[in-house]
Amino acid sequence: MTYIEGRNLFRSQLKVFFEINEIDFYYKMILKSFFKIEPTSLALEPKTLFLPAKVKIIKAVLQRLLNDEPLQYILGTTSFRSLELMVTPAVLIPRPETEELVEWVLEDYKSINCKHLLIDMGTGSGCIAISLAKEQPFFNVTALDISRKALEIAKSNAIKNKTIINFSQADITALSSEIFPINVIVSNPPYIHPREKKEMKNNVLNNEPPIALFVPEEDPLLFYRCILEYAQKNLLPDGVIYFEINPYFLSEMKNLILSITNYSIEERKDIFGKVRMLRLQSH
Template sequence: MRIREYRNHFVDTLAPIYDLDEAESFFYLVLEDKKQWKRIDLALNPEAQFSEIEIPEWNEILEKLKQYIPIQYILGKTHFYGLEFEVNENVLIPRPETEELVEWILSNNCKSGNLKILDIGTGSGCIAISLAKNLPAANISAIDVSEKALATAQKNAQTNEVKVDFLRNDILKTEDLEQQFDIIVSNPPYVRNLEKEEIRQNVLEHEPHLALFVDDDDALIFYRKIAELAQKNLSPNGQLYFEINQYLGKEMMDLLEQKNFQQMELRKDIYGNHRMVFGRK
């Protein structure tokens, strides 16, 4: 079968489930992963054909997409801040909004020297590893409650040739971080159960709920705990960065004020949602 014909079949099959542009983007992601071809390569080779071996593999991917399995989990990888990361069912898939958080940290610290940075709830390691890659003089640590997530993050650090000190830790049971940091950053669970109806099915059914959801009656549980630890374990003038629930921007600013942070700032992401906050000790 010609690849162009299969593309039409692929997109038509997924169009009732995903929108047309997304279905087409899936096709080209798989094409690049499996054949190292980009869109232009197919345009330049309109008569190119799939072999009999390739079609069953593509059909299997198509079936998984029909079951709402995220394309990143199917391919086993994704890109974040110009780097490649392994992802699996033990870690959240990194989002573009989180890249903006990394960019904010880097823009505020591009001229800094030997910073000590802690990433709390590291998951795939995308924040810590991206910072390590772009701040080579920094000493970066990362913690997570999940051993499987940490194993994935460690592999990602090795793949991207950076050093990050990974440690298993339940932050809600931690009373002291036992050292001082210049920067603490966290993208903790923040989706309330009442917001589940807004979550896409591929996320709700396949990404780890441990890293996503918090109880409706205490949605800021992680932020409160981390802010308290930050007051103990940030160096003077140390920086605290959070990715947050877009509906809780005011509540987050109030929390940081209650915890005696200064120079607080609430930022919107590229979609116009309140997504990031900053405070200085």
């Protein structure tokens, strides 16, 4: 099989599921990641033959894509802002909306010149914590997650990206009552209601960790409530909370915040025009 025949095989098998440009992107990423073949080689040397062992790998990867496995898990990596992060099915694949949340924090804190204590609740791959620690060195970052496996990935990602983060295995719904004064809380906790499952794609439902996605049916704002209660005790005056939220629950979120705190609330939309982020400021 030649480079171009491989591309055509991908196109013919995957065209029912993906757009052609998406398939070509996948193919090029796979050649680069598995065999260090540059994307330009496809145009410059389309008739180069793959060795039989490589053909075997290409066909196995194609089968995984046909089985709805996300490309990021197949490659074992993804990019988030300027970072390259390791991802496995133990962690959520970081989303572009979360890059926007990080951008908001960085914009607000770009002029600080003294240490600020920041905590990332539900860190997953570590994407938020690592970006913030890397891009604003005055942030002293703690990141927590309930999942030991997720923390292992996050720790490796922190090392790979040369950042120092205090990782802690902890449950957001049972946080220590010890006072831990904090300047900034950032969280993208699980926020999908189980009834939204029918609108979700199989590649998410069958591969990404349910613990990172879903909230209890009867208490969908559980994580936000626990974080707000924690903030009431630990957030310093002028402290700020940044939440990624489920747009379906915007009004319930606002009611929850007003019932627990007197923080001011600011909304921000994601690139798809949905209110996806909140900034809460304590006074």
